[in-house]
Amino acid sequence: MTQLESKGVAASAKRTLQGSLGVTAIVFMVVAAASPLTVVGGAAPLGILLGNGVGYPALYAVSAVILLLFAVGLAAMARHVPRPGAFFTYIGYGLGRPAGLAAAWTAMLTYTTIQVAVYGYMGYLLEITVISVGGPQLPWWLYALASVALVGILGYRHIDLSSKVLGVLLLAEVAIVLVLVAAVVVRGGPEGLSAAPFEPANVVSGSPGVGLMFAIAAFIGFEATAIFRDEARDPDRTIPRATYGAVIGIGVFYTLSAWGLIMAWGPNGIMAAAAENPATLMLRTVSIYLGAVGEVFVNVLLLTSMFACVLSFHNVLTRYQHAMSTAGVLPDALSNVHARHLSPHVSSLVQTGTAGVLLAGSALLGLDPLLQVFTWLSGVATVAIVALMAVTSVAVIVYFARNRQDRRPWNTVIAPTLGFVGLILSAAVIVAYFPVMVGDVDADGAPVFGAVTWTLLGLTVLVPVFGVAQAAWIRRRRPAAYVKLTDAIAG
Template sequence: MTTTPVSTAPSTASTDGGPHALSGRLGPTGIVFMVIAAAAPLTVIAGAVPLGISAGNGAAYPATYIVCTAVLLLFAVGFTAMARHIPGAGAFYTYVAHGLGRHAGLGAAFLALLSYTAVQGAVYGYIGAAINDLVTAHGGPAVPWYVYALGILVVIASLGYRHIELSGKVLGVLLVCEVGIVMIINLSVLGHGGAEGLSTAALSPANFFHGAPGIALIFALAGYIGFEATAVFRDEARDPARTIPRATYLALLLIGAFYALSSWLMVSAWGDAGAVQMATENPEGMITETAVRYVGSVAGDLVQVLLITSLFAAVLSFHNVLARYIHSLGNSGALPASCGRSHARHASPHVASIVQTTSAAVVIVAATLGGLDPVTQVFAWFAGVSSVGIVALMTLTSIAVIVYFRRTRKDTRLWQTILAPGLGLIGLATLLVLTAVNLPLLVGGSDTLAIIIAVLLIAAFLSGAVVAVARPHAARHTISVDN
């Protein structure tokens, strides 16, 4: 037998007398609500779908969700198999550390922090602009986006400080509302038979490869960001060995089916050529125009309101994920020990939540001082950072899964440990290349900005490795593995 240093699970020991363990009774449904809320279904249908149709592969765009779901399901096979053997709630970084070593694990941890902070900053920009648009559309005064964003930040901070089940209940209500309005639109389009009959473009491989399928896949993949957060809630899950795998598969299937169905009916609502024209000329208003055309003006107003609640649900979910990353790193010694404390009454990562709130406030203030547009710059640029970072993390995790099981032999099932993770790795590596190559497009066509973003992502990963060298006991414990 040999010992290998890996990322540690959260410790229950306290260096300062405070409790460090989280607790909860979340089942698969509660965790799925968290994950799907982070995916922001209405935001994806209103934002990513029109962009994917116009800049990607046109009327065949719905098929990209099927492709992405298939790749991520393959990834999930190895991910959930490894989750049964890995304690702790560090998600990506924990798995990378167990498979590829402590230095790579902490590199992944810091890359994850940057990626999720970026996507949260993107959502804060979008929600500030969306609230202002709604208020001014109904005769209210124009208010700078950052005022609304900071107001939302205060609400998020309050919910994140408290027990996770409160956030779960809030997310559940908001999720039902946003999914409900999209399904009403879907059923109405289906009932009317669309503009020219129901589209069949997504069924043709030739149509799928028409235009820019690589761009289409990037926009589609962005809708899944956060699905792996099922493992982040391990410490607060009821029977995590069963809950986490079930929640992961359920979240992926529901997200993929919802996006594929809704985008297909969005295309059908306008016809193949008409959908491309609408998505090109009025991408931000496509979902609202579809609601008005097939349901009525009241539905159009509801879409505007629920878009804001969708964004709120997303930013709350990302806050919870980030707080748990910070909490896990605090317990591992990679960050100050105080970050790993949990609240005596709420059993929440309250210190980590405060740290995360502070970092979000810094992002909002920095974007404001930089004079960035909340949508075309804050949202687009920060989402671009996150897209590359998350795909890179999933690719690393796929490699870690294969290496871990080959080394430990804790699970010798061929499909779960070699074939599915290997196929998922090929798919993710392809998506990573496509995302990196098209990064300038994601950030407004600027090669310089794309290079800066790439440098930031690499620097984040390297900073984690530096911490591993500077703090030899950070994120370290030993496990027994077979020679």
């Protein structure tokens, strides 16, 4: 999902990248790193179970429309920011250095929590997979920590999954899901095919805020298209088209996939099937429609896609830490580069330790890897990224209002404003239903903002506030470092 972003973050201070990547190539790499089977087989069943049930697929379409409006402003900004970057770069250009630093810390929170969330899911899936083949019954967190160690070794040595490997995984993941949907369509499902997932009554049923959280989380990382600015052929045209292509492609694929998953069990049977075990819903569906061989194939693909996902997150986080160290925000040691491996090895070690500590803490607290580690931390990541995108929309509007470099109303004012409104409304709905997702409910099942909810949501407020306070402290106490911060965040 985000290893692509890491390349741009680390490389900008070293050299200028050049290339001739086209729209298709950039979209391909962004979607490949997103590990789509992780979303379809991992997050979608939880979105159905904990969210709005039969109406869940429609939320992918809703999310895509909101993010398309947001992407209009993002694409306009990409034409005028003369360097590859992500949200924090655009926010720095539009709203200033303190806001840019707050955004960088918020991005760190987003990718840290979503990475640990996927580690938890992968640990659980490995546990049940090993048991299913007659292996020992070991706790999920041992598998998760072993995965952290393996990712840490690869990250330390600068060993990444090549674009060719990611490409093969992408084609296999997309192909197996489309074959499954085709099989469901041919057989008709137990209740026949219908548009029930798109009926308004179903869309707003259950806990739509929880469903929307899982739907928007599937799009995390699409902004990585802007990272390829220096490597794109005619970037002023290629980057906007790649951004739109990524959002539309992701939205259509996930909407179709979730619809097929529900049709496979029927609108009246999907909730019971998901409640039986959401982690295995995809595998059980494949077993019914594609047989035992298909089930094994999907199980392997699901594990490899999750591994590619966490390795990508690890890489982007180490590059974020490396870049922030170079900017004088984190300790200087994090900016060190290994003499032989040419990797940000110290940053990689710190990131490995961070993930290990968070997973160990989750194990000590006795958290469920699926319904708590994955779900809770995915919620934090989604709230953080939605807030980050909303602030980016404001930054786009302010930037063009100030410099008048682009006078197209739709691109610089109207679409960013509509995107901002959609994102703010989405954030409000997600926050309103956040207690339901973490189990903070009263006897009637109504949401109650308890300690767990306040703690998790509090992170999305405290982290950016810390960034603003840190920027103010650096400006007052270390003026030279503030100049370096200026160069790193806002050009």
